[in-house]
Amino acid sequence: xxxxxxxxxxxxxxxxxxxxxxxxxxxxINFVKKEIFDNCKRMNLDQSNLQDKIIMNIGSGREALxxxxxxxxxxxxxxxxxxxxxxxxxxxxxxxxxxxxxxxxLDLSVxxxxxxxxxxIYLHGIIQHVNDVSKAMQNLSNSLRKNGCMWFYFxxxxxxxxxxxxxxxxxxxxTDINFFKDFLKNNCNYEFTxxxxxxxxxxxxxxxxxxxxxxxxxxxxxxxxxxxFLIDKKKNYDFEKFHQSVIFFAKKSSKPEQxxxxxxxxxxxxxxxxxDTIHYKKEHKILEILRLIKTKDLTQSDGxxxxxxxxxxxxxxxxxxxFKKRPVEKKYVNSTLNNIISHLNT
Numbered sequence: 001x002x003x004x005x006x007x008x009x010x011x012x013x014x015x016x017x018x019x020x021x022x023x024x025x026x027x028x029i030n031f032v033k034k035e036i037f038d039n040c041k042r043m044n045l046d047q048s049n050l051q052d053k054i055i056m057n058i059g060s061g062r063e064a065l066x067x068x069x070x071x072x073x074x075x076x077x078x079x080x081x082x083x084x085x086x087x088x089x090x091x092x093x094x095x096x097x098x099x100x101x102x103x104x105x106l107d108l109s110v111x112x113x114x115x116x117x118x119x120x121i122y123l124h125g126i127i128q129h130v131n132d133v134s135k136a137m138q139n140l141s142n143s144l145r146k147n148g149c150m151w152f153y154f155x156x157x158x159x160x161x162x163x164x165x166x167x168x169x170x171x172x173x174x175t176d177i178n179f180f181k182d183f184l185k186n187n188c189n190y191e192f193t194x195x196x197x198x199x200x201x202x203x204x205x206x207x208x209x210x211x212x213x214x215x216x217x218x219x220x221x222x223x224x225x226x227x228x229f230l231i232d233k234k235k236n237y238d239f240e241k242f243h244q245s246v247i248f249f250a251k252k253s254s255k256p257e258q259x260x261x262x263x264x265x266x267x268x269x270x271x272x273x274x275x276d277t278i279h280y281k282k283e284h285k286i287l288e289i290l291r292l293i294k295t296k297d298l299t300q301s302d303g304x305x306x307x308x309x310x311x312x313x314x315x316x317x318x319x320x321x322x323f324k325k326r327p328v329e330k331k332y333v334n335s336t337l338n339n340i341i342s343h344l345n346t
Contacts, residue, residue, distance in 0.1 A: 002203060005081075006081075006201070006202060006203055007060075007079070007080065007081035007083070007084055008060075008079075008081035008082070008083025008084040008087070009081075009083055010177065010197060010201065011194055011197045011198045011201070011202070023060070023062070023087075024061070024062065024065075024091050028062060029062060029065050029066060032062045032063055032065070032066040033065075033066040033069055035066070036063060036066040036067060036069075036122065037066075037069065039124075039151060040070070040151070042226070042228065042249070043149065043151060043226065043249045044226075045120070045149065046070070047069070047070045047071060050070035050071075050072055050119070050120055051070060051071045051072065052071070052072065052073045053070075053072050053073060053119035053120060054072065054073055054074050054075075054076070054117060054118050054119050054120075055067050055070070055072045055074070055075045055076070055118065055119065055120045055121075055122065056075070056076045056077075056078070056113070056117075056118040056120070056121045056122070056143065057075065057076075057077050057078075057121075057122045057123075058077070058078045058079060058106075058108065058123060058126050059077075059079060059084075059124070059125075059126065060079065060084050060088065061077060061079070061084065061087070061088030061091060061103065063122060063124065064077040064088075064101050064103070065091075065097075065101075067122060068097075068100070068101075072119075072120075074100065074101075074102065075100065075101045075102070076101075076102050076104075076114075076117075076118070077101055077102065077103040077104075078103075078104055078105070078106035078108070078113075079103075079105065079106070080105065080106065080107050080108070080130075081105070082105050085103055085104065085105045088103050089103050107130075107131065108126070108130050108136040108139055108140070109130050109131040109132035109133075109135045109136045109139070110131070110135075112139065112142075113139050113140070113142065113143035114143060115142050115143060116142070116143070116144070116145050116146075117143055117145065118143050118144055118145060118148055119145055119147075119148050119149070120148065120149050120150070120151075121140060121143070121144065121148070121149075121150040121151070121152075122150075122151045123140070123150060123151060123152055123153065124151060124153045125153055125245075126153075127152070127153070127154050127206075128154055128155045128204070128205055128206045128207065129202055129203075129204045129205065129206075130204065130206070131204060132268075133206050133208065133266045133268075134216075134264075134266040134267055134268075137213075137216055137266055138220075141216075141217075141220040141222060141252075144222070144252040145252065146252055146254065147251065147252060147253075148251070148252045149249070149250065149251045149252075150222070150248075150250045150251075151247065151249065152213075152247065152248040152249075152250050153245055153246075153247045154208070154213060154245060154246060155205070155207055155244060155245055156207075156209075156210065156229075156242055156243065156244060156245055156246045157207040157208070157209060157236075157237070157272040157274050158209070158235070158236050158237030158238060158242050158274070159237070159238075159239070159242040159243060159244045159245075160239040160240075160242070160318055160328075160333060160336070161243075161244035161315045161318055161319050161322075162207065162244050162274060163237075163239070163274050163275075163286075164311050164314060164315050164318075165199045165200075165205075165244075165315065166205075166207075166273075166274045166275050167275065167289070167293070167311060167340075168196075168199060168200045168308045168311050168312070169199070169200050169201075169205065170275060170293055170298075171293065171296075171298060171304050171307060171308050172200050172201070172298075172304070172305075172308055173298060174298040174299050174300070175298070175299075175300045175304065175305070176300060177197070177201050179300050180197075180200075180201075180305060180308075181193070181197070183302065183305040183309075184196070184309070187305075187306075187309065188309060195312075196308075196309075196312050200308065206268075206271055207271060207272045207273075207274060208265075208266055208270060208271060208272065209233075209236065209272065210230055210233045210246050211233055211234070211265075212265040212266055212270055213246075213248070213265075213266070214233070214248075215265040216265050216266050217248070217250055219265075221252060221253050221254040222250050222251065222252055222253065223250065223251050223252075223253040224248045224249065224250050225249055225250070225251055226248075226249035227246065227247060227248050227249060228246070228247040228249075229242075229243035229245060229246050229247060229322075230246045230247075230248075231243075236279065237274075237279065237280075239328075239333045240327075240328045240329065240330060240332075240333055241322075241328070242322075243319070243322045243323065244315075244319060244322075275290060275293075277290050285334065285337040285338065285341065286337065288341055289337060289340055289341060289344065292341065292344040292345065293344065296344065307340070307343045307344070310339075310343070311340065314336050314339075318336075
């Protein structure tokens with residue numbers, strides 16, 4: 001399945017748990033509005049910086065509505081999904097915003113963004129899902145104006161949550177998505193169906209170390225002046241400390257120079273497969289999990305689905321603790337891994 005077919009049909013790509021039939025409700029937009037306000041405040045950005053500026057956002061459209069609070073000159077909204085764009089364009093018409101927010105279908109890896117145009121790019125949860133990270137990053141860099149800023153979020157390999165997400169994807173690789181959706185409908189009372197489908201079935205889930213993104217940004221005269229969840233950028237993994245994502249507060253530090261060559265640090269050859277045993281030579285519990293999953297029958301079964309669902313609960317609990325800066329102890333990680341080993345052995 002193509003990325004353009006996945007989003008807007010199978011999954012909305014929503015970043016929080018709200019019902020799909022209430023997607024553009026006032027409650028949802030207010031939630032996103034506050035989240036964006038807080039995030040921009042962390043970047044030292046507010047209405048005084050963003051008023052009458054040109055802003056760009058990629059996603060379902062809710063973030064674009066949340067960005068209106070800063071009174072920019074124009075918001076350019078893009079998404080790879082035709083379904084998402086059509087749905088959002090209807091919202092813009094109903095709110096008389098179609099001239100204020102320009103919404104178009106765009107593949108960030110293929111379709112050129114307007115060069116040296118944007119004063120602020122808000123990119124949250126997008127880059128790991130594009131078709132070609134290197135080309136998409138070059139496209140973004142070329143579109144930033146001098147002194148333009150970017151909120152830049154990406155998945156971090158080396159986090160327990162990202163490892164577990166990759167484990168889920170492996171366990172479900174032989175399971176039809178509709179079979180799994182029916183299982184969730186009949187066995188799950190939690191409102192995270194959208195999130196689990198996004199992690200487990202999204203066509204692209206590219207993983208690069210923070211240092212790989214840093215190298216690209218520096219090579220393109222983009223300064224990282226702040227960050228969130230970046231701990232020990234030289235370390236490859238830390239299941240007790242690393243959040244599943246890292247966020248850079250970035251700024252174009254010189255006159256943009258249009259570059260057509262892709263950054264080699266983000267080429268596919270440098271992607272990290274977090275299920276490769278080469279990364280965990282001394283981590284016996286992880287190695288045991290990776291050995292066991294290769295022995296399992298992964299055809300559609302409730303046993304596999306129940307394990308994937310239990311892993312999702314572990315991911316959510318872990319992410320909550322890390323986000324709230326609660327210490328995660330080694331015994332918590334060991335207990336988690338032992339639980340998975342136990343399930344795989346039965």
